[in-house]
Amino acid sequence: MSSMLTLLSILWYQLAFKPKPVPPETNIEGQTAIVTGSNTGLGLAAAKQLASHGLARLILAVRDISKGEEAKAAISRENPKCQVEVWQLDQDSWDSMSAFAGKAQSLDRLDILLLNAGMKRLEYTRSASGHETHIQVNHLGTALLSLLLLAPLRKTAALTGNPSRMTITASSLAFIASVDSVTGPEDQVIPFLDEPASFKPGTDRYCLSKLLNVLWARELAKHVNAKEVVVNMVNPGWCMSEFHREDPGAVSAGKYLGWSSEQGGYELVDAALRHPDSHGQYLSEQKIRSVPGSVLSAQGQVAQKRLWDETLALLRAVVGPDQLPNHLALAD
Ligand SMILES: NC(=O)c1ccc[n+]([C@@H]2O[C@H](COP(=O)([O-])OP(=O)(O)OC[C@H]3O[C@@H](n4cnc5c(N)ncnc54)[C@H](OP(=O)(O)O)[C@@H]3O)[C@@H](O)[C@H]2O)c1
Known part of the structure; x- marks a missing residue:
């Protein structure tokens, strides 16, 4: 799909569609x-x-425990029966992610994982890890957590007899980016994107980081049995959260087009609780949608596999091969 078609489709669904909550009888007790x-x-x-x-x-x-405590107070006020805990996680830090995932291994169960954290900047910044920040936080951080948290999700599926769920928050802006950006020389995609010279000021890098989320989630799904964990990705739509704080153009247009954060939340929860047949699929407007032909093309497949191989090698080098699941062969 060309950039113009993607933008027109965004305009269309923002005006014509209104996200709905999951049915009130949806029950995830326990x-x-x-x-x-x-x-x-x-x-x-x-x-x-x-x-x-x-x-x-x-x-x-x-990232910030005090902000988490405020969120916890707001949630607990309305839902006193739910046990709410605040755990520190900074996707800018390998140590923070490893510590978080280490703690999660001791959970007696993990049914639902919503990998939603993300950021957008219009200028180049470098993370403490040395990677460009969108690459670190949106792609590498999400990818690492998706691997490190597979074990508790799988354990829970064995316990309950039902697949656990992993949803990655993507964006339809992913399809403004080109898969060509991920088909550079082998093992050189991420080093290239880390270079300031590869960064065009504006939203291009954010869009590309969301394409990386889509490619990663699609490839991950091939390596995970849907009977154990249903892995899907969701476009939450254009929502007037604080996300666009550094992008005044998006804030202005969002006043007319944007959905509320609550409506964006409906999209996330719909993807995480419904659509049992959505393994490896992209959801938008609360339906499974086809990804553009460019992603499905031979070149898209090359990009997807190259990103997977390169990311896996990088993550193995950073956190150690023993930390990552060995069951990453293609699933049946
Ligand atoms: N809003 C939209 O229009 C829109 C559209 C499509 C997709 N999305 C996606 O939706 C997701 C949520 O966005 P939002 O609209 O809710 O934005 P938001 O209000 O800015 O919230 C982003 C969340 O991600 C956290 N985060 C940022 N950097 C992090 C890091 N290094 N480590 C851990 N957490 C980090 C933020 O923590 P702090 O509060 O500490 O910064 C915050 O909790 C993102 O993945 C975004 O790409 C949003």
Whole structure:
């Protein structure tokens, strides 16, 4: 799909579609969920909505514990029966992510994982890890957590006899980026994107980081048995959270087109609780949608596999091969 078609489709659904909450009878009693980036915005909205459907234990994965405590107070006021915990997680830090995932291994169950944390900047910044910040936080951080948290999700599926759920928050802006950006020389995609010279000021890098989320989630799904964990990705729509704080153009247009964070939360929760047949699929407007032909093309497949191989090698080097699941062969 060309950029213009993607933009027109966004305009269309923002005006014509209104996200709805999951049916009130949706019952997740006894279940445990982790929501990343849940102190504010769509993550907070989704966390509140999950708690309102009988969730037993909710882990708010947040950068700043004090902001997490405020979110916890707001959720607990409305849902006193849900046990809400605030755990520190900074996707800018390998140590923080490893510590978070280490703690999660001791959960007695993990039914729902919503990998939602993300950021957008219009200028180049470098993370402490040395990677460009969108690459670090939106792609590498999400990818690492998706691997490190597979074990508790799989363990829970064995316990309950039902697949656990992993939803990655993507964006339809992913399809403005080109898969060509991911088909550079082998093992050189991420080093290239880390270079300031590869960064065009504006939203291009954010869009590309969301394409990386889509490619990663699609490839991950091939390596995970849907009977154990249903892995899907969701476009929450254009929502007036704090997300666009550095992008005045998006804030202005959003006044006319934007949905609320609550409506964005409806999209996330719909993807995380419904659509049992959505393994490896992209959801938008609360339906499974086809990804553009460019992603499905031979070149898209090359990009997807190259990103997977390169990311996996990088993550193995950073956290150590023993930390990552060895069951990453293609699933049946
Ligand atoms: N809003 C939209 O229009 C829109 C559209 C499409 C997709 N999305 C996606 O939706 C997701 C949530 O966005 P939002 O609208 O809720 O934005 P938001 O209000 O800015 O919330 C983003 C969340 O991510 C957290 N976060 C940022 N950097 C992090 C890091 N290094 N480590 C851990 N957490 C970090 C933030 O924590 P702090 O509060 O500490 O910064 C915050 O909790 C993102 O993945 C975004 O790409 C949003």
